[in-house]
Amino acid sequence: xxxxTQNPRYLIxxxxxxxxxxxxxxxxxxxxxxxxxxxxxGLRQIYYSMNVEVTDKGDVPEGxxxxxxxxxxxxxxxxxxxxxxxxxxxxxxxxWDRGPYGYTFxxxxxxxxx
Amino acid sequence: QQPVQSPQAVILREGxxxxxxxxxSKALYSVHWYRQKHGEAPVFLMILLKGGEQKGxxxxxxxxxxxxxxxxxxxxxxxxxxxxTYFCGTEIGNTGKLIFGQxxxxxxxx
Numbered sequence: 001x002x003x004x005t006q007n008p009r010y011l012i013x014x015x016x017x018x019x020x021x022x023x024x025x026x027x028x029x030x031x032x033x034x035x036x037x038x039x040x041x042g043l044r045q046i047y048y049s050m051n052v053e054v055t056d057k058g059d060v061p062e063g064x065x066x067x068x069x070x071x072x073x074x075x076x077x078x079x080x081x082x083x084x085x086x087x088x089x090x091x092x093x094x095x096w097d098r099g100p101y102g103y104t105f106x107x108x109x110x111x112x113x114x
Numbered sequence: 115q116q117p118v119q120s121p122q123a124v125i126l127r128e129g130x131x132x133x134x135x136x137x138x139s140k141a142l143y144s145v146h147w148y149r150q151k152h153g154e155a156p157v158f159l160m161i162l163l164k165g166g167e168q169k170g171x172x173x174x175x176x177x178x179x180x181x182x183x184x185x186x187x188x189x190x191x192x193x194x195x196x197x198x199t200y201f202c203g204t205e206i207g208n209t210g211k212l213i214f215g216q217x218x219x220x221x222x223x224x
Contacts, residue, residue, distance in 0.1 A: 031210040042116070042201060042216040043156070050210065059213070090155060096210030100144050102158030103203075103212065 002027045006091050006106035013081055013113055021076045021109050023091030031096040032074040033058070033103070034066065036087040043090065049074055050096075081113040115139050117204045119215035126222050131190045134218045136202030138183040145178050145185040146203035146212060149196075156201060160187075192222045 004025045013019055025032065033048035035058075045058030049068040063085055065077040074093075078085060088110050092103040117138040124132050136145060144163045148156040162178035162185055175188045189196055199219045203212035 033211075035214075040216065043203075043214040045211070045213065048211055058211075094210060096208075100161055100163055100205075100208075102146055102148075102161055103156075104158070105155035107155050 002104070004091055004093050004104050004106035006089075006109050008109060009107060010110050011112070013111070015082055015113055016080050019078050019081060019111075021078075021089060021091075021111070023074045023076065023106060024072050025074075025091075025093040025104070026072065027093065027095070027104065028071065029093035029095045029104075030071070032068065032091065032093045034064070034074070034076050035090045035092065036060065037090060037108075038087050046076070046089075081111075083113050085111065086113050087111060116213055117202055117215040119200075119202055119218050121218060122216075123219045124221070126192050126220070128194060128222055128224055129191055130222075131188070132192060132220060134187040134189070134200050134202075134220070136185045136187075136204070136215055138204045140183065140204070140206050142178075142180070142183050142204050142206060143208050144205040145176075146205070147174075147176055147185075147187050148201045148203065148214075149198045150201065150217075151198040159200075189220070192220075194222050194224065196220060197222045 007022045034046040035043040047066040049055045091106040094103045120135045147159040150156040178185045199217045203214045
């Protein structure tokens with residue numbers, strides 16, 4: 001089944017403890033992206049990647065890191081999480097290089113930083 | 115620049131129609147529409163391209179006015195399953211980078 005897989009689905013952590021949210025897609029998509037969703041603000045882009053080893057900042061990149069060493073994986077790293085990073089996170093992918101197509105989203109990761 | 119959606123919320127009875135609008139201050143290459151049900155991931159509905167081409171599925175239609183940088187999503191004869199939050203995503207240039215609006219919550223009642 002074609003899908004984007006995120007892990008974990010739920011995570012509660014303490015301020016300052018490094019964490020990684022994984023994202024993997026099995027559709028050979030070039031483009032991958034991370035969004036955070038907060039009430040009333042919609043989906044805001046954190047980072048995106050056009051291809052392996054090519055990443056760029058989205059609209060809210062502060063406090064986050066990403067890497068794209070393999071085409072299928074695009075992990076999101078929070079080096080020192082803070083409570084304002086409590087949010088619902090989505091990973092998405094698309095085959096944008098083959099023409100305009102919609103995004104496929106992962107199931108989401110609900111992160112709570114205390 | 116985040117696109118602006120209107121209205122913020124809509125309540126309908128089954129069988130009624132609704133229109134959701136999305137407006138951008140930037141020249142757009144494409145507009146996407148997604149629906150998100152509570153607790154779930156957004157699901158792709160439709161893409162509208164500069165020049166008029168549309169790609170999508172389901173019994174939902176949309177328009178894209180390139181001159182005004184506006185798009186509208188038309189939900190006709192609404193069903194209970196149409197309930198959810200609708201997001202437009204705008205692409206400036208053929209980059210694959212989408213910026214989403216703040217969402218429109220649609221509730222369809224029996």
